[in-house]
Amino acid sequence: MIAAKLSNVALLAAVAAMISACGGGGSSDTPESAAPAAPVIASQPVAATVLTDGTATFTVAASGTGLSYQWKKNGTEIPGATSASYTTPAASFSDSGAKYSVAVSNAGGSVDSSAAPLTLMLSANQQAFEELILAPNGRSYQLIWNLNFAGPQASGTNFAQSDFAVMAASPLTNGPQTSAQSAPQNLTSSLALGTPGATRVLKNGVILVVPSTATRSKSTYVGADVRIDTLAADNSTVAYSAIRSNYETVALTGAMSSTAPDFAHYHNSFFSNAAILNPAANWASGASYIKFTQTNLGDRYFAFDCQAATTGANVSPCVTGTTLGNALTTGISSTSDGTIYHLSDGSVSTVGGVQVWVANSPRPQSATLSATVSYRIYFELNGNVYTGQLVKDGSPLGGSFYVSNPGGLTVTDRLTFLPFHIRMNKAARDSLAGAMAI
Template identity: 60%
Template sequence: MVFNRLQSAAIVAAVSVFVTACGGGGTTESDTRASKASVSASDATSSAPSITTQPADAAVLTDGTPTFTVVASGDNLAYQWRKNGVDIPGATAASYQAPPASYTDHGAQFSVVVSNADGSVTSGAAQLTLQLSPNQAVFESQLLSPGTGSYFLHWKLNSGATQTSGANYAFSDFAVLGASPLTSGPQTTSQQGTQNMTRTLALVPQAPTRVLRNGAVVVVSGTNRISYVGADVRVDSMATDGTTVAISEIRSEYTTIPLTGALSASSADFAHFHDVFFTNASVMDTTRSYADGASYTTFKQTNKSDRYNVFDCYAATTDANVSACRTSTTLTAAMTAGIVSNSDGTTYKLADGAIRTVDGVSVWVATNPRPVSATMSSTVQYRVYFERNGNVYTGALVKDGAVLGGGAYLSNPNGATVADRYTFLPFDVRMNKAARDSLAAAMKL
């Protein structure tokens, strides 16, 4: 067949269009690179880390150990937890258990970076919040500012006879907590606002509390440092130097009880704790009524670490220079000869106990507890004698973990012994201002 020149050009153009449309001539190098890049990007996106469950906020008591967990997808994942944006050494698992939380950790932010060879992703931040225990909430309800404070009564009143000014007395004082130890850290309180509960009895200076601490006799100041331990309240009574912890105790089992109606209808615990106020008709008019809002709290006190109380042996003193039982002698010699304790009704000898060393001081500790007729408390105490500077002094040991008694009431006046006549209470009591003012208004003295 013969084609003219115009027909040949049309055929060539048609063939060219067909080859281009069908990919004739093979895929170009630029097309191949673009295709591979697209596949690689897809693979990288699919294997990079992805968080499916974010770490959750946590709320714990003081000393709690919260755990934060993240759930992520991806191959060969690595984890790095952060606290407030700073890496936590060793926190490289999907879960992180924080150390015991203190007030400085309140509001802390915990996040985690999840990574692998293809990328990384940072989680949202989980917040740590400290919370009050029921014990601590009750404790703060009465004591924490701007509340009026926690009141305590001090008294020495006869149960049946008349009262003598200068020998008998009744007064109150109180303490206020400036801020919560939960988030503000340890707080300092002092008993203050001493008020005479009577009109006829003079205030009487109180004998100091002294303890053997760090090898020396120290005087307890009346200033307390309050902190929280788990669900409980720790109270450190400070020495007069302001830095030495003289006495430590843990307070727990706080309960608030309202006081309403006539004073005579007070709960047994409250009336028994303030025994003579309610049982001696010449002390207080119990037909009077409580003011609105009156209440009190009860709590348990447990001694923390061994406490060596120090007493005068003969002459009464008011500072750290307590009077000795024996002078210019050794503890072993004095105990071998024996020392009479009139309050305990016992002559203590070396074989009745054992000598130990406490902070460099030789201390003899009795094997058997002191009689309750001497302590007038349910607190178990052990007579001690100790040697310092060539003299021998006396005191009493309250062991670590001992439950501290809160006084006693005359439950059986006809009992043959003190233990028979009195019931000793294993709890302590504080009251609010409305309750204190109610009792003061009812006083007859």
């Protein structure tokens, strides 16, 4: 048994020696790893249409292993856009027509997708706005008037006039557009043109003047709405801003005597006083108006004359040579509000480097004659104390009013204040002008 085991050991050793003597060269039966196939795009990015400030998402579907992505805008790589989908920032007018594509890559190669365009579109509000004001055919008219509810009119006190604005190009793809109100046009043959007062606002520590005529404004689009920036007399500084929404275009047809209530109420005296319009007048073909609402954008601090009437930036003060705190500790009387305001009736803060006191309670509607909620203010500037009112950010801005209850005991009993605004087209304005009987 021992001898047999030794023989087996010897045999194994001999076999091992033979294998070693053959030399094998170390070859392997496993092939080299093959390079992956280049990506193949199965689904291309699709064109997108959005409102101003909207975002668009572009997506690609590709097959292959180890894929990487790089999105491009108009052929230029977008930093950090390295996923199968890309969502744009909020779109502005400068993005209109931009083309988005993606390069899909792996170790086997790279392939570019087709370019998908981004298109900006008008909202219904913006379309109505442009149909009225956009050149070459558009003109947005407003009426400016001081007419008696009944009885005769007095030249120099009463007046009726209109002006209009034209916008040269669409803000949708051309960016902010500045337009100016035209010179006023008299609607009457018996009354002189009126001279409405300028609007003054306290902003960034100074009083800005917005002219009463030839006012300039800048229009831009915000989402589905229209932003209007009203400019100061230098035609560049924004005095105040508003967002316009809820546009509605309404046709004017038939007899003026049966005009729709919204239009008739907004222009109250034109339709309440039988001596103003020819009772047989009709609206011309194509006459229409737009109705919209406005919301205040940013706090708006109006500056008013407290004593003598002025027209420029030097509004007349309520108290001279004193501080805001001292004046309000004594108390300042507001005849229009029917109130003596004291320091404890409001709070003081610094606005644009100016100390401003704001009343806790709104001004009475009998004083403002508007649906806009406003607050009495007093502010200290150059050693004097001035007055005005604050309309807070986000407040709805009221429009006109009409006499709904002539027998009412108070102003607010007699009047209904309207929350909307109206502009009309040229056919509507010309119809009114032709129907004037004064």
